[in-house]
Amino acid sequence: MEKFGFAILKERHIDYDANDKSIAEYIADHEPTFRLCIECGCCSATCTTGTFTRFSLRELQIFLKRGENEYVRENISKCMLCGKCILVCPRGVNTRNVITLAKQALQKTEINAV
Amino acid sequence: MWFNELSRPDKLRLQRGFFGRAFGRSLKEIFLESLIHRKILKANFRLGYMHMSLAFGWFLLILFGTIEADFFGEKHLNAPYKAIFFKFFNPEYGSSGFAAVYSFWMDLILAFILSGLLLAIIKRFSSKVVGMKKTTKLRILDKVALTSLWLIFPSRLIAESFTSGAYGTGSFLTGSLGSMLASFLPAKEFAYPFWWLYSLSLGVFFILLPLTRYMHIPSELFLIFARNSGIRTGDQSGAYKEMQTYSCSSCGICIDACQLNFSAGITNIQAAYLLKGLRNHENVNDIAYNCLMCGRCDQKCPVGIELTPIRMILRRAGETIPEKTNIWEKYFPDIQHIAPIRTNGVPSYSWLPKEKQVKAELLYFAGCMTHLTPAIKNSVIKIFDASGIKYHFIDADGGTCCGRPLMLAGQDKEARELINFNSELIWKSGAKTLVTSCPICYKVFSESYYLNIEVLHHTQFIKMLIEEDKLKLNFTRRKVTYHTPCDLGRGSGIYDEPKEVLSHVALLQKTAFDDENSLCCGGSLANMKINNKVRNSIARDAAAELTQCNPDILATSCPLCKKTLAAATDTRVADIAEIVAEAIAAPQVKEIKPGLLIRRRKPVTIL
Numbered sequence: 001m002e003k004f005g006f007a008i009l010k011e012r013h014i015d016y017d018a019n020d021k022s023i024a025e026y027i028a029d030h031e032p033t034f035r036l037c038i039e040c041g042c043c044s045a046t047c048t049t050g051t052f053t054r055f056s057l058r059e060l061q062i063f064l065k066r067g068e069n070e071y072v073r074e075n076i077s078k079c080m081l082c083g084k085c086i087l088v089c090p091r092g093v094n095t096r097n098v099i100t101l102a103k104q105a106l107q108k109t110e111i112n113a114v
Numbered sequence: 115m116w117f118n119e120l121s122r123p124d125k126l127r128l129q130r131g132f133f134g135r136a137f138g139r140s141l142k143e144i145f146l147e148s149l150i151h152r153k154i155l156k157a158n159f160r161l162g163y164m165h166m167s168l169a170f171g172w173f174l175l176i177l178f179g180t181i182e183a184d185f186f187g188e189k190h191l192n193a194p195y196k197a198i199f200f201k202f203f204n205p206e207y208g209s210s211g212f213a214a215v216y217s218f219w220m221d222l223i224l225a226f227i228l229s230g231l232l233l234a235i236i237k238r239f240s241s242k243v244v245g246m247k248k249t250t251k252l253r254i255l256d257k258v259a260l261t262s263l264w265l266i267f268p269s270r271l272i273a274e275s276f277t278s279g280a281y282g283t284g285s286f287l288t289g290s291l292g293s294m295l296a297s298f299l300p301a302k303e304f305a306y307p308f309w310w311l312y313s314l315s316l317g318v319f320f321i322l323l324p325l326t327r328y329m330h331i332p333s334e335l336f337l338i339f340a341r342n343s344g345i346r347t348g349d350q351s352g353a354y355k356e357m358q359t360y361s362c363s364s365c366g367i368c369i370d371a372c373q374l375n376f377s378a379g380i381t382n383i384q385a386a387y388l389l390k391g392l393r394n395h396e397n398v399n400d401i402a403y404n405c406l407m408c409g410r411c412d413q414k415c416p417v418g419i420e421l422t423p424i425r426m427i428l429r430r431a432g433e434t435i436p437e438k439t440n441i442w443e444k445y446f447p448d449i450q451h452i453a454p455i456r457t458n459g460v461p462s463y464s465w466l467p468k469e470k471q472v473k474a475e476l477l478y479f480a481g482c483m484t485h486l487t488p489a490i491k492n493s494v495i496k497i498f499d500a501s502g503i504k505y506h507f508i509d510a511d512g513g514t515c516c517g518r519p520l521m522l523a524g525q526d527k528e529a530r531e532l533i534n535f536n537s538e539l540i541w542k543s544g545a546k547t548l549v550t551s552c553p554i555c556y557k558v559f560s561e562s563y564y565l566n567i568e569v570l571h572h573t574q575f576i577k578m579l580i581e582e583d584k585l586k587l588n589f590t591r592r593k594v595t596y597h598t599p600c601d602l603g604r605g606s607g608i609y610d611e612p613k614e615v616l617s618h619v620a621l622l623q624k625t626a627f628d629d630e631n632s633l634c635c636g637g638s639l640a641n642m643k644i645n646n647k648v649r650n651s652i653a654r655d656a657a658a659e660l661t662q663c664n665p666d667i668l669a670t671s672c673p674l675c676k677k678t679l680a681a682a683t684d685t686r687v688a689d690i691a692e693i694v695a696e697a698i699a700a701p702q703v704k705e706i707k708p709g710l711l712i713r714r715r716k717p718v719t720i721l
Contacts, residue, residue: 032645048482048512048513048514048515051511051512052466052467053465077528078462078463078465080463080514080515080517080519080532081519081520081523081525082482082515083482083483084482084483084485087674087677088486092645092647094642094643094644094645094646096523096639096642097642097643100642
């Protein structure tokens, strides 16, 4: 594409070679409702942390499913585990467990245990 | 071993517990609970009779058997085997005079034990015979020990009967059975193998005892002394928690009380299994997180094990690493080493903004869940305005979570950051009272926040307003039943104020599940593993019980309970604040201030 003079923006580029879906697989194995997410954004709308920061659970879900884990690693500890997202989720995703498992999986990848 | 691992203050407490009134209390508790099983008898007579017959009966057999051997034997202070196998060593004994009376008494005790044993055997196959829904699933070693325990008394019966038959002694049980058997069998020869069976089953039982749930017999005695000396479980793993782990008899009363069992069919995570997993050094992480933390099992445990604090310790510890143990380590287990949580030391919530300080006398903290149930929020505000109370709505724009959900997930350090943030806001406002709408927030404010101000749930505050005559209410003749939220009821001990407030405005009905027996709605934030379907089945069962008398309203005092129960029943579910707000007498209802309520939307114009 560069030959044609088009710039490739990093945010618009999904790199299948660099992405690592093992964390998403770990979460899906332990929490089956993880796969139900339709990324509607109700969780992010009601999020307590979302009133103070850019934290968005929907964004984290999308990154996890794509396999771009670095952003998730930096931001996942912002969640207060308050549980409002579970109450509003229209598909019944157990979001608190997804976040806890994501934290566990990220810690485990640091020691290559996933 | 356990004594050495107690902390120093606990060691001193235990030493003190062996003198004075605590000692008497311990002995009394050992008699009433370990032998007679009074708590189980009160809750469920047949189950209590079954446990009592074995425990108390065996105790009596040993006690009177020892007296028998000392009193009637050749010399005093005999070796234990003389007492255990008395009839074997003294077969001609017991035909006349005082000896016959004594024989009668010993036979009576044996009959007592055998009646309970019959119940126990039937219970293994059909637990309905003692009124329990399910019985504990046992491991192989437990089953072997159980079989040998069950063989002890029947083999004693048959052995004594054969001996009595051969010598013409024995009383109503052994004598009659013995003469019946002796009439068609060579009694003297047949007695011998049954005495051997008695001896072997006793031996196997006592050898396997430390490896099975029957370790509860000696552990419970230790536990009772420790508890009456004032030792409690605390926040970290320790010797007292180990004592409690081994004191669990796997009786199954906690399984029966657990709603995950009878409403959702989940039967591998109850407290008995958690403690069994700990005793067998397994990874109990998944079991620890799969619990509503409603406190029903804790309240019903006859041994008085602090089940909820123990589960919290395991949640704090994160994943426990399973250890492989050899048989020597099983007999002398080391205290379980729980891997501490790995944190990187970086504060997680330093991005919380510095809020503008507002001074107020009374603060209202709605809580995360209350914001999702605006009817409750608006009703409380309406009540404040009608009573003319000056208040500051501290989290009107959303606010920070109180921190308890993090604590329930075992993340104490992160929770502490949120607690510090909120505490600062509360201190700097100079308030004397904090009113909250959510029992989860109430519990954490009362227990984990260091505030020396009065913390009230909104039902307690409404009661105060009624008593001080600041709030005039109409009496609506509607039938209501009250669902006690777990964190407010068993969690904080507040049962009466909400019911008094409700009785003031409506006809409160009694249900089978009131006060400490109340059911959990299933919405619990403490359970990290179950999905919405399971929660809904728990909620439906709970709502069905509470609406059996067909009330007009199912009242509750927790926004999470309200949301969970409303999805499970057709009856109207309302918070106490809503019922009270609707009942405010006309002159007091003030204009509702705009801005604090639901955003008013312009009607949608079609075309």
